[in-house]
Amino acid sequence: MLLVAIGLFAVAAVGGLTLAVLHFRRKNLPLPLALLHGLLGASGLAVLIWAVVQGGVSAKAGYALVLFLVAALGGFYLFSFHLRKKILPSAVVVIHALVAVSAFSLLLIAAFLG
Numbered sequence: 701m702l703l704v705a706i707g708l709f710a711v712a713a714v715g716g717l718t719l720a721v722l723h724f725r726r727k728n729l730p731l732p733l734a735l736l737h738g739l740l741g742a743s744g745l746a747v748l749i750w751a752v753v754q755g756g757v758s759a760k761a762g763y764a765l766v767l768f769l770v771a772a773l774g775g776f777y778l779f780s781f782h783l784r785k786k787i788l789p790s791a792v793v794v795i796h797a798l799v800a801v802s803a804f805s806l807l808l809i810a811a812f813l814g
Contacts, residue, residue: 701747701748701750701751701754701757702748702751702757702761702807702810702811703811704747705744705745705747705748705751705807706744706804706807706808706811707744708740708741708743708744708747709740709741709744709768709800709803709804709807710804711740712737712740712741712744713800713801713804715733715736715737715740716737716741716797716800717797718733719733719734719737720793720797723788723790723793724790724793729782729788731782734779734782737775738775738779741768741771741772741775741800742772744768745765745768745769745772748761748764748765748768748807749765752765757810758810758814760806760807760809760810760814761806761807761810761811763806764803764804764806764807764810765803767799767800767802767803767806768800768803768807770799770803771796771799771800771803774792774795774796774799775796777792778792778793778796
């Protein structure tokens, strides 16, 4: 289960990186890419929640889950700007990315190092 979540989060991260680069280059952010990024992230989150609830994963996976939930809240906040056609706050973009990367790193540790 953790490997499925890792795969989903990894693909979501590629979309997120693309969105961040476009944001910092002051380009228009394509709504379909933002939706795909969110959908993949939410799917990874659902799989991770399932894995943690089922048990048999290390506590680190639970900590990663908490961080991913925080990142998701930041993502919802950013998406609200996107829908309102407002410029995304760069600080929130960076914090969202840092929390997500931290969560992903912790999930990798949980999956491969226990």
